[in-house]
Amino acid sequence: MKTGSLSRYSWAMVIRGVIAILFGVLALFWPDITLELLVFLFAFYALFDGIIAIIASISSMKHHKQWWAFLLEGLLGIGAGIFALILPEVTLFVLLYVIAAWAIVTGLMEIIAVFSSGWDEPTKLLIGLAGLASIILGVVMFLYPSGSLLVLSWLLGIYALIFGILLMMFGVQIKKIGS
Secondary structure, eight states, X not given: OOHHHHHTTHHHHHHHHHHHHHHHHHHXXXXXXXXXXXXXXXXXXXXXXXXXXXXXXXXXXXXXXXXXXXXXXHHHHHHHHHHHHHOXXXXXXXXXXXXXXXXXXXXXXXXXXXXXXXXXXXXXXXXXXHHHXXXXXXXXXXXXXXXXXXXXXXXXXXXXXXXXXXXXXXXXXXXXXXX
């Protein structure tokens, strides 16, 4: 894989990171948010993140053997976002499992990308940690489904902040490699 070619698309990871951080701040500092608003925040975040992941996938198709991992991640994100928009009356219980499944699959796709890449170790570590953070969030949500909206908001906020920071660092790292 040509890291220089991938570095041209580092902006996509940085944008994903910024959006994740914004979502995380909203979830953490607006804990009295209603279920409906949380559903819409999640839906728009998942849609935008999915679109950016697809753009990154298509952009790196010629230079990255496992480009399909980001494509699948993007399609799943868009699917999760559309589901949340079409069924806003979905209960916290169902939403919790949709978000948990999305987080686990996202994490797995990130980890697949790590093992199939030619990136250096610090770069692999960053995207691997982002994938691990996603998986941990999903597992915790599956194990404790009766959590309150406040706890869900905090879990999502903390996850989004960590994931966003790691994606931004990943974007900067792949830009440096290509320079």
